[in-house]
Amino acid sequence: MATVVKPPGAPAVKTGKLRAWFYKRFPIEEFISDQLVGYFAPKNFNFWYFFGVLSVVALALQLFTGIFLTMFYKPGEATSFDSVEYIMREVDWGWLIRYLHSTGASAFFVIVYLHMYRALLYGSYKTPRELLWVIGMLVYLTLMAEAFLGYVLPWGNMSYWAAQVIVNLFGTIPGIGPGLVEWIRGDYGIADATLNRFFALHVVAVPLGLLLLVLLHLVALRRTGSSNPDGIEIKERLGPDGKPLDGIPFHPYYTVKDTVGVGVFFVLLAIVVFFVPTLGGYFLEHANFEQADPFSTPPEITPSWYFTPYYAILRAVPNQRLGALLLLLAVLAYLFLPWLDRSPVKSMRYRGWLSRAFLALFTVSFLGLMYAGLNPPQGVYVMIGRICTVGYFLYFVLMPFYTNPRFDRVKPVPERLRYHAHH
Amino acid sequence: MTASGVIDADALADESRRHFLLAATVATGATGVALAAAPFIASWNPSERTRALGAPTEFNVAKLEPGALAQTLWRKQPIYIVRRTPEMIASLANHDSRLKDPQSRDSEQPAYAVNATRSRNPEYLVLIGTCTHLGCLPKPRFDLARAELGADWPGGFACPCHGSRFDLAGRVFDGSPASLNLRVPPYSFADAHKLVIGVDEQTGAA
Amino acid sequence: MLIIDSPSESRAERAPVSGWRRAAVLLLVATIVPCAVLAEEAAKEPAASAFGADWESWHPGNSVADIASLQRGARDFLAYCNGCHALKYERYARLGQDLSIPPDLLQKDLVPSGRKASDYITTPMPPADAEAWFGKPPPDLSLIARSRGTDYLYQYLMTFYVDPTRPTGTNNLRLDATAMPAVLSSLEGLKRAVFKNVQTRGDSGVVTQRVFDHFEMLAPGQLNHDEYAGMVRDIVNFLDYVGEPQQAHRRALGVWVVLFLLVFTWLAWLLKKEYWKDVS
Numbered sequence: 001m002a003t004v005v006k007p008p009g010a011p012a013v014k015t016g017k018l019r020a021w022f023y024k025r026f027p028i029e030e031f032i033s034d035q036l037v038g039y040f041a042p043k044n045f046n047f048w049y050f051f052g053v054l055s056v057v058a059l060a061l062q063l064f065t066g067i068f069l070t071m072f073y074k075p076g077e078a079t080s081f082d083s084v085e086y087i088m089r090e091v092d093w094g095w096l097i098r099y100l101h102s103t104g105a106s107a108f109f110v111i112v113y114l115h116m117y118r119a120l121l122y123g124s125y126k127t128p129r130e131l132l133w134v135i136g137m138l139v140y141l142t143l144m145a146e147a148f149l150g151y152v153l154p155w156g157n158m159s160y161w162a163a164q165v166i167v168n169l170f171g172t173i174p175g176i177g178p179g180l181v182e183w184i185r186g187d188y189g190i191a192d193a194t195l196n197r198f199f200a201l202h203v204v205a206v207p208l209g210l211l212l213l214v215l216l217h218l219v220a221l222r223r224t225g226s227s228n229p230d231g232i233e234i235k236e237r238l239g240p241d242g243k244p245l246d247g248i249p250f251h252p253y254y255t256v257k258d259t260v261g262v263g264v265f266f267v268l269l270a271i272v273v274f275f276v277p278t279l280g281g282y283f284l285e286h287a288n289f290e291q292a293d294p295f296s297t298p299p300e301i302t303p304s305w306y307f308t309p310y311y312a313i314l315r316a317v318p319n320q321r322l323g324a325l326l327l328l329l330a331v332l333a334y335l336f337l338p339w340l341d342r343s344p345v346k347s348m349r350y351r352g353w354l355s356r357a358f359l360a361l362f363t364v365s366f367l368g369l370m371y372a373g374l375n376p377p378q379g380v381y382v383m384i385g386r387i388c389t390v391g392y393f394l395y396f397v398l399m400p401f402y403t404n405p406r407f408d409r410v411k412p413v414p415e416r417l418r419y420h421a422h423h
Numbered sequence: 424m425t426a427s428g429v430i431d432a433d434a435l436a437d438e439s440r441r442h443f444l445l446a447a448t449v450a451t452g453a454t455g456v457a458l459a460a461a462p463f464i465a466s467w468n469p470s471e472r473t474r475a476l477g478a479p480t481e482f483n484v485a486k487l488e489p490g491a492l493a494q495t496l497w498r499k500q501p502i503y504i505v506r507r508t509p510e511m512i513a514s515l516a517n518h519d520s521r522l523k524d525p526q527s528r529d530s531e532q533p534a535y536a537v538n539a540t541r542s543r544n545p546e547y548l549v550l551i552g553t554c555t556h557l558g559c560l561p562k563p564r565f566d567l568a569r570a571e572l573g574a575d576w577p578g579g580f581a582c583p584c585h586g587s588r589f590d591l592a593g594r595v596f597d598g599s600p601a602s603l604n605l606r607v608p609p610y611s612f613a614d615a616h617k618l619v620i621g622v623d624e625q626t627g628a629a
Numbered sequence: 630m631l632i633i634d635s636p637s638e639s640r641a642e643r644a645p646v647s648g649w650r651r652a653a654v655l656l657l658v659a660t661i662v663p664c665a666v667l668a669e670e671a672a673k674e675p676a677a678s679a680f681g682a683d684w685e686s687w688h689p690g691n692s693v694a695d696i697a698s699l700q701r702g703a704r705d706f707l708a709y710c711n712g713c714h715a716l717k718y719e720r721y722a723r724l725g726q727d728l729s730i731p732p733d734l735l736q737k738d739l740v741p742s743g744r745k746a747s748d749y750i751t752t753p754m755p756p757a758d759a760e761a762w763f764g765k766p767p768p769d770l771s772l773i774a775r776s777r778g779t780d781y782l783y784q785y786l787m788t789f790y791v792d793p794t795r796p797t798g799t800n801n802l803r804l805d806a807t808a809m810p811a812v813l814s815s816l817e818g819l820k821r822a823v824f825k826n827v828q829t830r831g832d833s834g835v836v837t838q839r840v841f842d843h844f845e846m847l848a849p850g851q852l853n854h855d856e857y858a859g860m861v862r863d864i865v866n867f868l869d870y871v872g873e874p875q876q877a878h879r880r881a882l883g884v885w886v887v888l889f890l891l892v893f894t895w896l897a898w899l900l901k902k903e904y905w906k907d908v909s
Contacts, residue, residue, distance in 0.1 A: 043908055068463055072470075085718045085771070088873070090471035093462035095875055248908055256901045259448070263894030270890055274883020278775075289776035289872075421909050437906065444900040451893045458889070475720065475747035 032251070035222065040247030041254055042228035044419045048122070049226075050261035051115035057262055058108040059214065063207060065101040066150075073153070075199040077192040080155035081291045099277040100269075105147055106283045107269055109306035112140060116334070120359060123346030124227035130338035132220040137335050139213045142206060144307070144331075149202035151304060155195060156288030161301045163190045163198075169314075172324040189294065230417050231346025237416065246417040282374075300376050308373025309366055309392075315377045316389040326389070333396045340396060343403040345410045352408035358395050365391030479621030481613075484547060492563045494552065497608060497620045501552035501560055503580075504618065511565070511591050512545050514577040522594050524604050530555075530594075532607035533623055541592040541607060549610050549620065550593045556601035559584035565591070580605070679823070680854075681788070681844035684802060689783035691866035693877055699728050702867025705860060707739055707750075709812060713759065713767040715752040719871050722746040727874055763808045774872035779865050786861045789814065790822040791847060802841060817857045818850030 023029045072091050074083040087094035116136070119125050125133035152163045167184050171177040186193030225235055234244035248254075278284040282305050287298040303311050314327040345351055348359060368388035375381040402408055469477065480497040487493050487506045495502045505511075516539070519525035527537050535543050542548050554561050561580035568574050572581060572588070579590040588596040593605030609623040691698065703724060706716075725735035725746065732746065740746050741753075752767075759766040774782060785803040789811035792800035797810040802822065811817075825842040828835055852860065870876070 064463075068466060071466075082718075086470070086472065089718055089723075089875075092465045092468045092470065094466060094470075095873075095879065096462050097466060252904055253908060256897070256904045259452075259897040260894060260901050263890060263897045267887060267890045267894055270883065270886045274879055274886060277879075286776050286778065289772040419908075421905075437903070441900075441903050444896065444903050448893070448896045448900045451896055455889065455893055471720070471723070475722075478745070478747060 036251035036255070037249045039222065039250040040234070040244050041226050041250050042230075042232075042234050042244075042417060043246055043248045043253075044228050044230060044417045045226075045254070045257070046229055048114065048118035048229070050258065051111050051118065053258045054111045054261060054265050055108070055115055056214070057265065058104060058111050059210065061104045062101065062108060065097050065104060066203065066207075068097050069101055070203055075153065075196050077155065077195060077292075080153060080195060084154045096273070099273045102284055103269060103272050103277060105150065106279075106304070106306065107265075107272075108143065109147070111265075112143065113306070116140065117363075119227075120337075120362070121348050122227050122229050123231050123341065123343070123348075125338045126341060126346050127338070129220075129224045129227065132217065132224055133338055134335060135213060135217045135220055139210065139217055140334075141331065142210050142213060146202060146206045146210060147304065147306065149198045149206065152195060152198045153202060154288060155292045156285075157290045157293055157296065157298055158285045158287040158301070160190055160292035160294065161297055162303055163194065165301060166303075167194075169324050169327075172321045174321075227346065228417060229347060230349060230414065232413060232415075232417060234417070246419070302374055305370065305374060308371075309369035310373075312369040312373035312385040313389050313392065315373070315382075316385045330392065333393070336396070337399075340399040341403050342400050342405075343408060343410065344405055345413055347413075350411040350413045351403075352410055354402045354408040358398065358402050361391050362395035364388075365395070477621075479619050482618045482620065483616055484618050485616040490565065492565075495620070500608075502608060502620055503548070503550045503552040503563075505548040505550075505563075505565075505591070507540075507546055507548055507591060511578060512540060514567075515539060515590060515592050518575075518577055518590065521597055522590070523597055523599070523602055525594060527594070527604055529602075530604035530606065532604070533609050535623070536607040539592070541594070541604070543610075543612070547618070548592065549607060549618065551606040551608050553606070554582040554584065554587055554601055555595065555603040555605060556582065556585055556587050556599070561587065561589060561605070679843035679845060681820075681822075682842065684784060684788055684841075687780070687784050687787060689779050689862045689865045691779060691862050691869060693866060693870045695866065696729055698863045698866045699870050700730065701860070702863035702865070702870075703728060703730075703739070705864050706867050710770070710864070711750065711752055713752060713754045714770045716750040716771045716871055717769050718771040719750050719874065720747055721750060723874060724750070727870070765808060767809065770868060770871070772872055774865070774868040779869050782865045782868060783861060786813065786864065787858065788844075789817075790820050790844060792822075813857075813861075814850065816850045816852045816860065819847045820844045821847055 069087065072083065072087045072094060074080065084098070087098050089095070091097075119133065119136075148162075148166060152159045167181055167190065170184060171181045173180060182188065184194070185191065186197060225233075228234065232246070234246045237245045239245045272279060272283070278286075285302075285304075302308060310327050310330055313330045314323040317323045317326060343351060343355060348356055365388040368384050369392060372381045372385035372388060377385070477498045480495055480502070482493070482495050482502075482504060484493075484504065484506065487504065489506050489508045490511065491506055493504045495504065524530050527541060532541060539545075540548070552560050559582055561582040564572060564576070564581045565578045567578055568576055577590055579588060579596075580593070581588050582599075582601070585600045587599035587601035589599075589601075589605050590596065593607070595601050595604050608620055610618060610620045611623045613619050693699065721735060721740045721744075722732075724730065724739070725732060730739070736746055740748070754767065756766040781803060785801060785807075788802035789799050790802070791798065794800075795806070797808070799811040799814070800822075801807040801809075811819075822844055823842045824839045827838050827840045829838060830836075850857065873879075
């Protein structure tokens with residue numbers, strides 16, 4: 001039976017008997033009409049607006065490839081490393097599943113960082129999207145935990161020493177620190193017990209948490225509607241049919257547009273997976289091709305690239321406890337953005353040069369921290385790490401001042417979206 | 424669609440172009456999904472390690488006494504090796520009418536086991552010791568006329584799970600829940616005493 | 630094109646441990662004694678032609694698509710390296726398949742007697758003994774090309790030099806104080822490293838450092854420099870292959886995958902443009 005989905009305003013879908021049977025027993029029709037066709041999104045989404053959908057794609061990719069890896073991986077000090085090589089060499093197509101998972105992890109962070117940056121560009125965290133932003137930050141924190149746990153599982157030498165360093169960070173907590181570290185490890189050093197519980201967390205507990213948080217994130221989005229590059233609330237200008245004048249139905253316009261985005265993502269993913277899966281040691285570190293060795297520290301212990309900005313902040317101060325505290329503050333700082341930002345205007349397009357300058361400072365600092373964190377804490381990298389730490393925190397700490405319209409000369413915000421037809 | 428209701432040729436062309444592109448994209452996408460699924464499905468195949476471990480099993484029959492059963496393992500399956508006495512071989516005749524598949528037409532065995540004794544060499548019976556009903560291990564019942572098996576029991580195997588019975592060539596008796604004879608694996612003799620299970624003319628050298 | 634020519638030490642002689650103890654001791658003696666003798670002689674001889682100042686920029690320039698090179702590398706690895714180093718993740722059978730070695734030739738020339746082609750490539754060196762002799766067991770080399778890189782491996786095998794202060798009689802530029810003896814010295818020959826003093830300005834004034842300057846050959850080996858470099862390149866190439874045996878297949882498949890995805894994305898883009906005509 002043919003079904004024609006007409007643009008909104010047209011009569012409801014034509015249904016066959018089987019479809020009607022389902023519709024009576026399950027709210028599919030309402031879902032399509034309310035959440036897809038009936039969900040109006042701003043029509044001026046640009047490049048930065050692909051990354052929400054791509055985040056979901058990346059999550060699905062990791063879940064799917066991860067489940068298959070779990071079918072062959074054997075957690076345990078004596079078996080983990082060998083089982084990964086077993087997957088790479090002896091399981092039919094195991095190498096592809098493994099590379100998809102390792103590349104997918106890095107891809108996930110590229111996507112998530114670009115997704116978060118969009119919010120900084122267009123004020124997507126401002127009213128009424130504060131909760132949406134907070135939930136998103138919880139997704140980010142959970143994702144970082146998931147990535148850390150997963151990285152330990154191959155039980156390579158970097159896995160071992162990264163676990164050592166990060167778990168030791170908890171020892172800086174006053175009073176309960178040392179006991180806490182032993183409790184996390186389940187042993188006197190990073191050992192089999194640690195590996196096994198990290199496996200359970202990485203495969204079951206944290207993914208469930210991630211799924212729940214992503215669902216909450218989407219539910220919150222549905223209530224507030226999406227932001228847009230002009231920072232205008234499209235719901236404030238409704239047409240005679242009650243639909244936003246500057247909105248278009250998510251389906252089919254954004255389903256179709258996002259398909260292109262997904263295609264481009266897979267092209268880039270495939271290029272890495274098939275031609276440069278280690279990406280010169282950034283996606284699969286060299287030291288991790290050696291088994292964990294408690295007696296041999298790799299010449300440079302660096303975490304994966306997506307953690308290095310915070311690692312650089314940790315190393316910026318010579319005091320371990322203070323460094324750990326700064327790291328924690330750096331990661332939590334994002335949570336406060338909706339309340340630090342005092343600008344009456346959402347989008348950078350209409351803010352003054354002061355706001356833009358500080359965003360540029362943050363961008364350069366974040367990238368500089370990432371660069372410094374990837375290198376040994378010597379020479380010029382120390383200097384870069386320290387300067388960029390200052391730049392990073394200034395973005396947050398001074399925000400109430402430089403976003404104040406008394407200092408930041410904002411431009412008038414248009415009433416309707418700026419949109420140029422895509423022909 | 425123009426308000427006047429006049430057919431808009433451009434709009435119609437758009438509509439058909441739209442359908443074509445949608446169909447093309449969906450078809451390509453579906454093909455992509457199928458191609459992407461293939462490696463994941465293939466990953467469930469026995470791995471290289473399993474294939475290596477599934478290599479042939481060797482068994483030395485010199486120590487096997489006449490009338491005795493030995494058990495070994497090949498590809499995780501129990502293998503029964505019976506050194507049949509002349510009486511046991513003789514008992515194979517004369518009860519074809521009580522068998523479901525006396526000529527082994529429907530059952531599974533290599534070409535050289537399609538004969539009266541279901542083996543290369545009448546003296547040695549090689550079977551996969553898995554009941555063709557639901558997979559239990561049939562127990563050897565070589566003694567003639569056991570009480571519970573009846574006075575005309577010629578000797579063979581009886582499965583404890585659901586009562587299937589097989590003769591000394593692994594052929595299934597009428598009245599058994601199983602319908603096929605016990606399977607014969609590929610095997611060959613490397614020399615007079617070395618039985619190699621898993622290797623024959625077709626499967627080639629180890 | 631198939632080059633399977635086992636050197637003098639055939640598989641049949643790989644017998645029990647006692648034979649290996651003897652062999653290892655002989656190997657050590659064979660390396661140390663000539664080194665000691667030649668070092669003394671070198672002190673009296675004039676310098677031979679200098680080379681190697683640029684050793685840190687030496688690249689193997691290998692290609693895992695070069696099957697002939699991989700075959701030579703496999704042969705040489707099994708002959709000269711397998712006595713101490715295992716490749717525990719690689720099976721002989723896989724080697725045969727990927728390197729186009731016929732199964733009977735594989736079994737005869739490369740697989741040790743009594744072992745199956747489907748076995749993993751282990752080493753006869755007992756780890757406990759190895760630790761006693763060398764200080765640490767010679768590492769498995771299945772993944773060495775992925776963890777250290779081919780440049781490192783090439784430079785390592787090309788920069789052994791005579792050093793009487795070391796228990797093995799040799800040292801290495803790439804890995805200082807390496808526990809491994811210069812097992813290929815009979816092929817490469819023996820060379821010594823000439824160091825020079827270099828003054829640099831440090832934070833606390835002028836610092837004098839001893840820096841490598843060049844090599845000088847002391848005694849020739851069976852191969853000349855280019856032949857030896859070629860052999861090392863083949864061995865490194867082989868180790869590159871062993872690190873990831875399916876890499877050639879991966880790249881070949883990738884071309885098709887990317888092409889397919891580009892076609893799909895292009896179609897999706899046309900579809901998007903078509904639908905977005907509606908939006909003004």
